[in-house]
Amino acid sequence: MTPRAQYRSASVPSLYLDPQIRDWVLFPITLVMILVGVLRHYVVVLLQSSPSKLPRAAIREQRALVRSNVLRATSANSPIPLHFYQAISQDLSKAFAEGTYLKDGPPKQGEQQAPPNPLSDPAAMDGMMAGMRTQMVMMVPQMIVMGWINFFFEGFVLIKLPFPLTLGFKSMLQRGIQTSDMDVRWVSSLSWYFLNFFGLNGLYRIILGGDEGADATNLAASPFAVTPQVGQPQDFNKLLKAERDHLELAEGMHKWIGDDVETRILKRYGRL
Amino acid sequence: MDLASALQRHTNSSTKNTRASRQFFESGIVIYRNNAWHKLGDDSWQFLESLALSAIDNGRIDIAEGCLDHLTAGFPGSSRVQCLEGILKESRDGPEPALRFYQQVLEADPSNSTIWAREISVLRKLGKIDLAVDQLSKFADTFYTDVEAWLELADIYASQHQYTSALQSLSHVLVLTPQNPFYVLQAGETAYSAQDIPLAMKFFLMAIEMAGDDNDDATPPPPTGITMRAWYGVELSAARLEADPTLATSSPSKTRAPEHLPRLRKLARDVINSAQAGRQDVESEVSSRWLSR
Structure with a gap:
């Protein structure tokens, strides 16, 4: 120039x-x-489309893990004595092992466990x-x-x-x-x-109003976004079986808050 | 009541979650008669729903039907409206037609939890306890985190004197809401009925500990409400354990009896006495007579 x-x-x-x-x-x-x-x-x-309604069995399957999570979360300061805790925990563990919570019922003996095809x-x-x-x-x-x-x-x-x-x-x-x-x-x-x-x-x-559908940067919707991975359906059988170990571990850590509640109360009122 | 003040009241009261049917109905009916419920804006549908419920509570089926018509027109096929329709049927046509209605809805949508819960309550009302327990167990198994389902199950078991089963249901309640002393107290009372005195006493003490204030330095204030009830429970259990030492070892849940039993009993009596001190009414008289039994 x-x-x-x-x-x-x-x-x-x-x-x-x-x-x-x-x-x-x-x-x-x-x-x-x-x-x-x-x-x-x-x-x-x-x-x-309105979210498709789940049959009861599917809801039960999805929430089976919640049960064990809720139970495990309380185990270190459990509100219930060991007797009841064990009853719930071992019942769950048994049900997980047998596949009682699976939507399609327990898997048959010898059946090849192929990952579900989406x-x-x-x-x-x-x-x-x-x-x-x-x-x-x-x-x-x-x-x-x-x-x-x-x-x-x-x-x-x-x-x-x-x-x-x-x-x-x-x-x-x-x-x-x-x-x-x-x-x-x-x-x-x-x-x-x-x-x-x-x-x-x-x-x-x-x-x-609100963050609505027109938002093109909305990751899943943007034409430039990578096609979102189609959610691989979870293999609940495996998940639940893995959860059994966690349950067992939590059972070992169980401590009832009622164990020495009387000494705490007596101390609080100055009687001990 | 004029329309303006009724409207004013409902814009304010819609946030409160109370069920004062009578008052709600009296002011709500003014708005309804004047067709002014549109003026409540986003709350108008909820207002119609609440008005319908309060109308049913007050036996004004005609108003409830009117509200339901508006709601059905606004939300055809909504499960919430269906539930309201079922409640109206229960009140107007009695439990059997309502039960048929619920079963019909459930056939189309088996996972509709509100309708399912209503069906169970109708079953219980009809005295079909076995069916109700069966359904409720399935319900609680499916919607595990529904605390009220477990409470209801415990209540049904307790009404049938199945205290051990009731206690098992309550153990799920406690796992789900470990922070609620009312449920702990209920577990204690159920355990007492199930003849598990050591466990009952532990639960009573836990309820006292949970409901008490966190102020560690000051001497705890005299008990009120549920703590009072729990202290009575402690005294009662301690007295029974002292009178019959075999109870301490025969606990079905293998709970160890609390230590320092005499001290605990003495403390419970002192606390109850301190709460009754200076009172000259029937309650304190009964209480002192009971303590000196």
Whole structure:
């Protein structure tokens, strides 16, 4: 760059934006993105299937671990004497070993314990489909809007930021424009789209209230997020069997708070 | 009562979790008659639900039906509304139709815990204790953390003089809520009825310890409420253990009898006396007569 060119670019604005760009490109893009976000929120709400109801056996299976956790949590200062504690603890341990709490009943003798296949369980399938549907609703409108901007407004410069920025922002603010010399303060249409895409969440939260479905940075819903791992259904049989060791350990630590309560009371009243 | 003050009252009282049916109904009916429940905003549905319940309590089935109609229109198929409908049926048509209604709902959705709980209570009311116990055991096994289910089970067992089973249910209650002295006291009384005197005495002492204040330096204040009851329990158990030493070794739960038995008994008598000191009413007279038995 010659000294003269440097002088020119610093003093005289090198570029004028047609006000029509502001009225017919900048505002429409912003407006469309807000509206799409709001619409998407309502579509997601509509698509949300009510949580499927669990049969009794499944609830029981899920809460079996809670039972042992609750019991173990009290063992060091247990409210019940060892006799009752052992009754509950050993009963649980036996039930875990036999698989009484399993949703499908105790596993049969000799049956190969294959890890459950997520595709074979209709309940897990439903959850997966719901996740994919939500993701589609998140992605498709964004792709359409992006295509629309790319098709009609490719290479448009929309606004000039009112503050200087370093060159590092060039790739962020001038996406779609292949000029190496242009001041970083100019923002291209595609970059404006991305700025809106990530920046509008706060606005959605105000419009829709709460942290709602339109939030694109919502990890599971963002088109840029890695597809969330489909929750591997838990193998309760293994979990419960492992829990037996914990139960045994906790039983060893059992101490009833009633053991020396009489001395504590007598001391408190100064009789000992 | 005029509408404005009724509305004012219900905006304030909706946060309180009390069941003063009569007062609630009297002010609620004003709002209902004026169709002003919309003005309560987000609370309006909850108001309708509470009004329906208080109307049932006050025998005004017509009002309850009106509320239920509004709620059914607002939330078709809601399990909470279904529960209210069932309660209304219990009050209006008697237990059998309500039981059929509950069973019908449960067939469609077996894991609806509120309806299931109502079904069990109706079964108990109908005197089908065996069925109620059976269902309630399944309920408590499924929804283990439901303390009230275990309490109800203990209550049913106690009403059938099955004190050992009641004590087992209460042991689950204690594991789930180790911080509640009322349940400890109840366990103590149940253990006493089950002839497990050492265990009962331990539970009474635990209840006293838990319900007492944490101020270690001062001498403890005279007992009130449940601590009083627990002290009576301590005195009673100590007296029985002194009179019949075999009770101390025959505890079904193998509980060791408390040490310093005479001292504990003396302490219990002193504490009870100190609570009755200076009082000249029937209670203190009965109490002193009982202590000198």
